[in-house]
Amino acid sequence: MNLPWLLIGDFNTVLSADEKMGGRAPMRIAMQDFHEAMNTCSLIQAPSSDWCYKVGVRNVSDHSPLLGSCLMVTKPKNVPFRVLKFWLEHEDFKRVIQEVLNEEIIGNPIFVFMQKMKKLKVKIKEWNWSVFGDVRVKLTEVEREVLNVTLVSDKDPSNIDLLNNLVMARGRQEILIHQQQSTLQQKSIEHWIKEGETNTRFFHTSIKLRQTANAITELEDESGTIITDQAMVASTLENYFKDKLKFKEVNFIDGVFDVIPKVVSPEDNKMLESISSAQEIQEAVFSMNANGAPGPDGFPGFFYRYAWEFIGEGDVWADGEGYIRATRCFSKRGLRQGDPLSPILFVIDEDALTRSLSKMVEENQIIPMVNLRGVHPTHMLFADDVFLFFNGHKRNIQKVMKLLQDYQSSSGQVINQMKSKLFMGGVSESRKQKIAAECQMNLSQFPDKYLVVILHPGRVKTSTIWGVVEMLQGKLASWIGKMLSFKDIITLIKSILSSTPIYNMSIYKWPVNVVKTSDAEWVRFVRAKFYTVNGEWISGYKKSSIWNGLKWIIDDARQNTRWITGNGNQISVWKDAWIEEKPLEELYPNDEYILQNVNMKVTDLIIDGEWLVHQRMLLYFQVNELPIISRQDDRRIWSGTMSGEFTMSSSVEVIRLHYTKVDWEKNVWHPVLHPTTASNV
Numbered sequence: 001m002n003l004p005w006l007l008i009g010d011f012n013t014v015l016s017a018d019e020k021m022g023g024r025a026p027m028r029i030a031m032q033d034f035h036e037a038m039n040t041c042s043l044i045q046a047p048s049s050d051w052c053y054k055v056g057v058r059n060v061s062d063h064s065p066l067l068g069s070c071l072m073v074t075k076p077k078n079v080p081f082r083v084l085k086f087w088l089e090h091e092d093f094k095r096v097i098q099e100v101l102n103e104e105i106i107g108n109p110i111f112v113f114m115q116k117m118k119k120l121k122v123k124i125k126e127w128n129w130s131v132f133g134d135v136r137v138k139l140t141e142v143e144r145e146v147l148n149v150t151l152v153s154d155k156d157p158s159n160i161d162l163l164n165n166l167v168m169a170r171g172r173q174e175i176l177i178h179q180q181q182s183t184l185q186q187k188s189i190e191h192w193i194k195e196g197e198t199n200t201r202f203f204h205t206s207i208k209l210r211q212t213a214n215a216i217t218e219l220e221d222e223s224g225t226i227i228t229d230q231a232m233v234a235s236t237l238e239n240y241f242k243d244k245l246k247f248k249e250v251n252f253i254d255g256v257f258d259v260i261p262k263v264v265s266p267e268d269n270k271m272l273e274s275i276s277s278a279q280e281i282q283e284a285v286f287s288m289n290a291n292g293a294p295g296p297d298g299f300p301g302f303f304y305r306y307a308w309e310f311i312g313e314g315d316v317w318a319d320g321e322g323y324i325r326a327t328r329c330f331s332k333r334g335l336r337q338g339d340p341l342s343p344i345l346f347v348i349d350e351d352a353l354t355r356s357l358s359k360m361v362e363e364n365q366i367i368p369m370v371n372l373r374g375v376h377p378t379h380m381l382f383a384d385d386v387f388l389f390f391n392g393h394k395r396n397i398q399k400v401m402k403l404l405q406d407y408q409s410s411s412g413q414v415i416n417q418m419k420s421k422l423f424m425g426g427v428s429e430s431r432k433q434k435i436a437a438e439c440q441m442n443l444s445q446f447p448d449k450y451l452v453v454i455l456h457p458g459r460v461k462t463s464t465i466w467g468v469v470e471m472l473q474g475k476l477a478s479w480i481g482k483m484l485s486f487k488d489i490i491t492l493i494k495s496i497l498s499s500t501p502i503y504n505m506s507i508y509k510w511p512v513n514v515v516k517t518s519d520a521e522w523v524r525f526v527r528a529k530f531y532t533v534n535g536e537w538i539s540g541y542k543k544s545s546i547w548n549g550l551k552w553i554i555d556d557a558r559q560n561t562r563w564i565t566g567n568g569n570q571i572s573v574w575k576d577a578w579i580e581e582k583p584l585e586e587l588y589p590n591d592e593y594i595l596q597n598v599n600m601k602v603t604d605l606i607i608d609g610e611w612l613v614h615q616r617m618l619l620y621f622q623v624n625e626l627p628i629i630s631r632q633d634d635r636r637i638w639s640g641t642m643s644g645e646f647t648m649s650s651s652v653e654v655i656r657l658h659y660t661k662v663d664w665e666k667n668v669w670h671p672v673l674h675p676t677t678a679s680n681v
Contacts, residue, residue, distance in 0.1 A: 081298035253406040259355040367391040566632040568602030
């Protein structure tokens with residue numbers, strides 16, 4: 001059965017825990033069995049974005065009929081222009097660009113440039129239709145021609161002319177297949193496939209699913225009316241964003257921005273206001289993702305690299321110098337998430353909020369949530385999200401909300417209270433409801449999810465991270481795997497396992513050297529929680545979701561780090577590697593002198609900037625082995641790299657199991673061999 005078909009039924013089980021609402025959590029074994037049954041039957045779960053269903057009227061049976069159908073996505077009336085990558089391979093493409101950009105247009109330089117780009121868009125459309133035409137139709141015709149020529153050549157194999165006709169037809173077919181494959185891959189935005197087979201069916205399906213997921217077939221307006229007409233949907237969206245993005249008056253509240261100190265000198269300000277040079281603008285353009293989504297004009301990054309000899313020179317940039325270039329580079333996409341300039345502006349604006357919160361805590365106007373040995377984290381910024389940690393006293397909450405209201409009025413940024421969440425502990429249920437009403441935010445509880453990270457207090461269990469496993473299973477067992485060859489499936493698996501943001505691993509398995517070398521407030525908070533008063537890691541049980549991860553990596557971090565001696569305040573004479581490759585207590589176990597002076601620091605051996613070492617200690621090392629004393633702080637370095645800086649690649653190399661190298665791997669995985677041949681050896 002080659003046609004697509006839909007299987008609907010009452011299976012009494014689910015594939016993921018997210019599909020069940022209320023009641024007890026589904027059994028993990030039942031979900032795994034259902035998942036294996038679907039894989040055995042070559043079934044995939046229908047995405048919720050490209051099909052719809054409705055429940056019918058129950059008649060004789062105690063089950064209601066479920067009617068499913070494909071979601072019809074209307075073709076857009078205005079298909080946007082987009083530069084295709086295979087156009088760059090044609091020798092005449094640069095001539096078309098040069099002719100348009102060399103035309104003389106009078107006006108403001110920005111106006112001149114925009115007009116030339118509009119003319120270039122029209123010229124490229126005409127050139128594409130005359131040179132390439134409809135690639136899909138041409139490919140169908142050539143495939144039919146190849147079939148006919150092959151049948152004729154098979155009847156007379158010794159005829160050289162017929163053989164040449166077959167070779168020429170196949171050559172035209174290969175060119176058109178390449179053009180089609182390049183176009184589909186570019187439109188599908190599947191960047192994990194670099195080379196290999198054409199995979200046209202895969203790319204085509206990916207495009208269709210993405211178009212279906214992005215299509216807006218119905219919309220609910222402010223009055224609650226469901227709109228299905230595409231013209232009215234477009235008008236409703238346009239009016240909504242016009243109102244959302246229109247100019248709004250900003251009311252500067254006294255004291256909100258007064259906390260920002262003046263740190264920019266007149267020389268720095270002059271440098272910031274200076275016009276960028278041509279070289280700086282070229283570097284900015286070339287640093288953009290060449291294969292990223294194009295802007296509204298349809299010209300992606302690879303086009304500007306290709307045509308920079310015409311765009312970056314000549315009268316296109318006349319007058320205004322680099323200002324015009326910078327305007328073009330940074331206004332091409334606008335300030336939105338993903339652009340290089342948007343996070344900078346956001347950080348500058350959020351600096352006022354950060355300093356205001358810190359000032360109010362220092363002045364005891366706001367009580368922090370927790371205080372461990374003088375360390376009291378109050379807030380944390382991540383992208384455009386703000387995490388606040390405060391005591392739940394009514395007056396405390398009112399002051400925080402007043403600060404947030406003043407900040408919104410002064411900055412123009414608005415907090416989305418519908419998407420905000422409150423987490424509380426140690427209070428009654430009625431008190432939680434009062435606080436939620438005071439803050440006008442939704443009340444939430446653990447476990448919760450943030451950026452695929454499961455926020456879960458206490459010990460991390462299998463059920464805590466099972467959602468990540470389900471996410472990986474869903475990606476590996478989806479429609480993608482049904483349309484790829486064996487070697488491409490291997491590439492897919494590697495891509496998912498390496499690029500999928502499994503933030504749980506980075507949170508629950510923290511590198512110890514990062515904890516020991518950083519002086520950030522949150523790191524000092526972790527030290528206060530997991531260190532003893534002697535500066536050592538605790539050895540007992542701790543109710544925490546990250547403690548097991550810290551214990552898991554402590555030994556590897558100790559064995560592969562050493563100290564660079566500064567003032568000696570942080571270095572233990574016996575427990576840290578500072579003079580030998582290993583700590584002295586490991587080289588001299590159960591030594592009586594070491595046990596008597598177990599808390600001795602290196603700073604105790606430094607008097608007035610010189611080494612003063614007890615005669616007994618010369619049994620452990622020589623005087624000429626003592627490092628040079630400096631007035632700087634002690635610094636811990638990573639032994640896995642020549643520079644001493646910690647890297648993920650070096651840590652993997654240190655902890656992985658090393659096997660004996662073999663001589664035959666170059667014969668199998670050789671760049672000359674085609675991947676299909678290599679994977680089948």
